[in-house]
Amino acid sequence: MKLPYLILLAATLTAAAQAPEKIDTVPPNLSHIHPIEHKDLTYRTINGADLKLDVYEQPDAKPSPVVVYWHGGAWWKGQRPAEYGSFHALLDMGFSVVSVDYRLTDVALAPAAVQDVRCSLAWVNKNATEYHFDTTRIVAYGTSAGGHLALMAGFLPPGNPIDPADCGPMPHVAAVMDFYGIPDVRGVITSGIPLSKSTARWLGGADNLTLATQMSPITYLRATLPPVFIAHGDADPTVPYQQSVSLKKSLESLHVPVTMITIPNGHHGQVPPDQTLLINEALLKFFQQNQILPTPTK
Secondary structure: OOOOOOOOOOOEEEOOOOEEEOOOOOOOOOOOOOOEEEEEEEEEEEOOEEEEEEEEEOOOOOOEEEEEEEOOOOOOOOOOOOOHHHHHHHHHHOOEEEEEOOOOOOOOOOOHHHHHHHHHHHHHHHOHHHHOEEEEEEEEEEEOHHHHHHHHHHHOOOOOOOOOHHHOOOOOOOEEEEEOOOOOHHHHHHHOOOHHHHHHHHHOOOOOHHHHHHOOHHHHOOOOOOOEEEEEEOOOOOOOHHHHHHHHHHHHHOOOOEEEEEEOOOOOOOOOHHHHHHHHHHHHHHHHHOOOOOOOOO
16 A cells, blocks of 8 residues: 555644644645545434534445544533545555544533544444444544543553443454543642643543542553554644553553654644655554554565
């Protein structure tokens, strides 16, 4: 598979500016997959409200790997991208994409967002035949707060007390894509950085350190975790870069496959075009090395 012009994968929300930033500038001569669109599907109904997702299905009707995406916004704002242009690179790699909304802070506090994320995985598992998902190759992907949710999606162990009983069996997550996410929620709460206010609001109070620990992906570190791809700017003023560095070291100590790309002088959700290309090249290699995508034959 040769994709020399892959451009970064999704619209992101820069928490500092609280405004969406689209970093998808695909050259006009690049051929794209045009997926089959299934919009505004309900994956869970809770307290009388329908939670929605969009499916962008590969058009060849063959079982395909699937990326499940959760947006950022410090758990209190943001929404899934309105169209599939944000996912061109993943579609071109051969993935179907499921783009998910979840309950935000003004609707329900933690652990609601994590429970919704897990229920969206269960929905993918349940509906795999209809949308031609290969459930052995499910990738959890998120940006910022969505990166935290992707880590929780992939790190929570079977039989945990967070998963809602009504959502059904959870599939195995084959890999996690964490773009400047939050591995240590408790560390954010105690740091005093601006993000700690949004985090405290989501948890229902800064003193709720027990829940903060339960909502921290690092709480669930173990040797059987799926491979993890991390991208983070080393000048991020919102989510501490050192959190990703520490996560990488912890995963390496457990011999969990991990790739981390540092964006030099990168701020939150801001990726220069040259770094975008490097990230996508590294991501494609990551998928091939971890048998999510086939390695091209020479």
